[in-house]
Amino acid sequence: MKIAQxxxxxxxxxxxxxxxxxxYIEDAAKNxxxxxxxxxxxxxxxETQQFPIYAExxxxxxxxxLSDSAKANHIYLIAGSIAERDDDRTYNTSYVFDRDGxxxxxxxxxxxxxxxxxxxxxxxxxxxLSAGNEVTCFDTEFGRFGLMICFDIRFTExxxxxxxxxxxAVFVPAAFNMTTGPAHWQLLFRARALDNQAYYIGTSSARxxxxxxxxxxxxxITSPWGDVISKADEKEQIIYSTIDLxxxxxxxxxxxxxxxxxxxxxxxxxxxx
Amino acid sequence: MKIAQxxxxxxxxxxxxxxxxxxYIEDAAKNxxxxxxxxxxxxxxxETQQFPIYAExxxxxxxxxLSDSAKANHIYLIAGSIAERDDDRTYNTSYVFDRDGxxxxxxxxxxxxxxxxxxxxxxxxxxxLSAGNEVTCFDTEFGRFGLMICFDIRFTExxxxxxxxxxxAVFVPAAFNMTTGPAHWQLLFRARALDNQAYYIGTSSARxxxxxxxxxxxxxITSPWGDVISKADEKEQIIYSTIDLxxxxxxxxxxxxxxxxxxxxxxxxxxxx
Numbered sequence: 001m002k003i004a005q006x007x008x009x010x011x012x013x014x015x016x017x018x019x020x021x022x023x024y025i026e027d028a029a030k031n032x033x034x035x036x037x038x039x040x041x042x043x044x045x046x047e048t049q050q051f052p053i054y055a056e057x058x059x060x061x062x063x064x065x066l067s068d069s070a071k072a073n074h075i076y077l078i079a080g081s082i083a084e085r086d087d088d089r090t091y092n093t094s095y096v097f098d099r100d101g102x103x104x105x106x107x108x109x110x111x112x113x114x115x116x117x118x119x120x121x122x123x124x125x126x127x128x129l130s131a132g133n134e135v136t137c138f139d140t141e142f143g144r145f146g147l148m149i150c151f152d153i154r155f156t157e158x159x160x161x162x163x164x165x166x167x168x169a170v171f172v173p174a175a176f177n178m179t180t181g182p183a184h185w186q187l188l189f190r191a192r193a194l195d196n197q198a199y200y201i202g203t204s205s206a207r208x209x210x211x212x213x214x215x216x217x218x219x220x221i222t223s224p225w226g227d228v229i230s231k232a233d234e235k236e237q238i239i240y241s242t243i244d245l246x247x248x249x250x251x252x253x254x255x256x257x258x259x260x261x262x263x264x265x266x267x268x269x270x271x272x273x
Numbered sequence: 274m275k276i277a278q279x280x281x282x283x284x285x286x287x288x289x290x291x292x293x294x295x296x297y298i299e300d301a302a303k304n305x306x307x308x309x310x311x312x313x314x315x316x317x318x319x320e321t322q323q324f325p326i327y328a329e330x331x332x333x334x335x336x337x338x339l340s341d342s343a344k345a346n347h348i349y350l351i352a353g354s355i356a357e358r359d360d361d362r363t364y365n366t367s368y369v370f371d372r373d374g375x376x377x378x379x380x381x382x383x384x385x386x387x388x389x390x391x392x393x394x395x396x397x398x399x400x401x402l403s404a405g406n407e408v409t410c411f412d413t414e415f416g417r418f419g420l421m422i423c424f425d426i427r428f429t430e431x432x433x434x435x436x437x438x439x440x441x442a443v444f445v446p447a448a449f450n451m452t453t454g455p456a457h458w459q460l461l462f463r464a465r466a467l468d469n470q471a472y473y474i475g476t477s478s479a480r481x482x483x484x485x486x487x488x489x490x491x492x493x494i495t496s497p498w499g500d501v502i503s504k505a506d507e508k509e510q511i512i513y514s515t516i517d518l519x520x521x522x523x524x525x526x527x528x529x530x531x532x533x534x535x536x537x538x539x540x541x542x543x544x545x546x
Binding site for chain 1: 384387388391393404406408427428429434456457461464468500527530533535536537538540543
């Protein structure tokens with residue numbers, strides 16, 4: 001499976017962002033990518049007060065452009081994330097389209113990034129966003145995949161539920177910042193991949209020091225053995241990688257972590273809602 | 274809290290191992306250590322067929338020597354692990370003694386190391402060992418700590434249960450090998466510490482290329498921010514470190530991972546046995 005990660009800068013003009021994304025998708029498809037991935041909030045500045053303004057309903061104009069682009073280029077599209085409006089609520093939502101442009105998955109960011117340190121940093125996604133309530137996995141011709149957004153990756157339970165649900169790769173549109181990025185980005189992707197013996201693919205926006213939010217960039221792929229397969233720098237670019245999904249089964253056989261879980265001692269399950 | 278990690282070589286003579294451990298404990302206590310820690314299976318060669326031969330019952334002669342040593346030196350002793358006999362079963366067991374020599378915790382390795390890697394390691398603890406069934410936390414004058422052994426660290430659920438039970442530091446007597454050590458040792462300690470925002474302290478045996486088992490050594494301490502605070506090389510040595518347990522609360526406040534878990538979506542609990 002050939003993956004193209006589009007690490008693009010995000011500007012304040014929504015149409016410019018979408019046009020650039022569509023152009024990159026065409027380029028990547030021409031270069032033989034099977035699956036193309038965009039970063040978190042690729043059409044909207046990463047500012048909580050902007051999310052409701054940029055938000056569109058399911059099936060809105062951005063959704064249509066993305067679906068059309070997947071179909072026209074005959075590729076799987078993990079469409080990063082955009083702001084979604086649903087009644088009076090706004091979500092940070094990732095759509096996935098198959099080669100025919102059909103939506104095969106939708107994930108609303110489930111863990112919102114809220115930081116409020118006395119005399120320190122303040123960033124509260126929950127000021128304007130609502131949290132999703134679904135563990136999102138989906139099937140493709142290559143296997144079963146998981147889908148989460150940025151801060152979701154910090155929660156071991158979510159990744160484990162995806163592995164137990166059969167995910168062999170997990171896609172994470174993201175935009176870590178310049179504090180947590182250098183400290184934790186690579187560590188988290190290596191650890192989730194190793195612990196669940198699956199591929200983890202994180203696609204970030206590119207760093208733009210002239211914008212209000214400084215993204216860490218560094219789009220990454222980690223292997224089921226916990227290795228870094230590819231890692232970008234901070235600049236705008238498309239990163240191409242080929243991953244061998246057969247390795248998942250191989251490593252799960254050699255080092256049987258999932259099978260060796262002591263389910264008689266601890267139990268991880270979806271809560272009854 | 275000043276910690277001394279005794280990264281010692283393990284020879285086939287049980288008494289020699291124990292005498293060397295006791296000598297190191299005296300040295301470390303003289304140097305002001307509050308808590309002294311030994312490696313996994315420090316009195317017995319790391320060979321599955323040896324475990325039942327070296328095994329002793331609870332309160333046996335090695336237990337008594339360790340308890341006396343904790344009392345005589347007025348230190349907390351995380352006594353690595355030894356082979357424990359209980360009826361016809363053998364366990365890989367870690368005892369913890371307080372400054373009075375009283376046993377305040379006992380953990381039987383809960384996940385047995387059964388591995389078969391292509392062109393790598395074959396090792397099956399379950400050939401001779403039985404697995405423990407308890408999540409082990411204990412209280413000290415410094416705070417509440419968790420206790421696990423080596424392969425136990427690979428299972429995110431166990432660490433999470435300890436954090437939810439109030440552990441601010443987790444002690445891990447261990448002996449990773451020369452395949453999994455270079456690949457995963459540091460990554461696992463950094464990840465568990467970061468994900469649970471607690472200190473992780475791993476004490477390994479020293480590498481002895483003349484013995485049948487080649488330990489990775491590299492005894493380590495990682496911080497609640499996921500940093501490596503100290504890491505040894507492979508040689509026999511005592512490693513001294515001072516850790517600030519107040520940092521746990523500080524970091525949990527700044528980056529509220531444990532509080533932000535979506536307990537309405539997933540539930541991790543001890544199984545009913």
